[in-house]
Amino acid sequence: MQIAKDSVVEFHYTLTEAGTQIESSADSDPLAYIHGNDSMLPGLEAAMEGKAAGDKFAVTLEPKDAYGERQENFVQRIPLKHLQGAKVWKPGMTAIVETNQGRHQVQIVKVGHFNADCDLNHPLAGKTLTFDVEIVAVRAATAEELAHGHVHAAGGCGHNH
Secondary structure, X not given: OEXXXXXXXXXXXXXXXXXXXXXXXXXXXXXXXXXXXXXXXXXXXXXXXXXXXXXXXXEEEOHHHOOOOOOOXXXXXXXXXXXXXXXXXOOOOEXXXXXXOEEEEEEEEEEOOOEEEEEOOOOOOXXXXXXXXXXXXXXXXXXXXXXXXXXXXXXXXXXXX
């Protein structure tokens, strides 16, 4: 089966920038997503179109097709109680912030007693990224997965609706 809109795609990837590995799924479960539902980087999704299980390929994405260009002075003061991921914060650390638009990674620039100044750029913004991809499985999404907008693991998605 070839990857097309509403396919569930499971894949492994290794992400590099200028030859340096940033992250890889090789030691964990493959990533899974529903193709054509804006849940994947557009440039990566375009490269997946038409591929099938067992296919291996590499795709290099310019910042505009990945996490965008860095925005200078894109800093916001955020109360420490809203930062997730550590007990003690230091400049350079990455935190998770829950917003109305979902979860975002921010980088700590400066820490005060009650607030931290955070760079809101994605850590990979402004970078040209290469994804080495191996397609593990392709199947049609179920009606329930399409309704919920994400892939369900065996036994459902664990949410109470």
